[in-house]
Amino acid sequence: SQTIHQWPATLVQPVGSPLSLECTVEGTSNPNLYWYRQAAGRGLQLLFYSVGIGQISSEVPQNLSASRPQDRQFILSSKKLLLSDSGFYLCAWGGIGGYTFGSGTRLTVV
């Protein structure tokens, strides 16, 4: 069966520090992968999605970037975090049959 792993679960980072969140998928090949962000009490905002290795589409101009170095690996990065980057980051894989979300990373920028 397909599983999705996301880490770390929580992260507290100072303003201006770099960020790297990793997501890996097992049990499927060539998955569509997504990064969403959810601010406290808010909806899910699509940040990036990828349909294959090296293929990244950005939805919102921002301080973040994404990369897909391997088929089942999706990485969210930032060179310098801002206070506004705080939130709940969710990786997901899927397509027409529905999305499966990772357990999420709660990022607090201080």
Added chain:
Amino acid sequence: QQPVQSPQAVILREGEDAVINCSSSKALYSVHWYRQKHGEAPVFLMILLKGGEQKGHEKISASFNEKKQQSSLYLTASQLSYSGTYFCGTEWGGSNYKLTFGKGTLLTVNP
């Protein structure tokens, strides 16, 4: 463009029914429904493709009205476990599986 969900919040007593609506200003290809418990990731409930079909999942079902570009989620005989935030995710065009989510509907079921 983000789909519009209504109501924003609803409070029920156990056993009562609720309807959550999701509307789009663009032609829909599919609508997904998810439930998120506090502090957890969203969990997939069901997907509806254009064609006006209705789907069921225990006492939770949904419909898709293609003409109105609207989907509704029906929760009947609600249970305490139904509490959470419900999100609809809409896909337009059917070519890239990219979902845009509504702002969510907070459902609280009290004993």
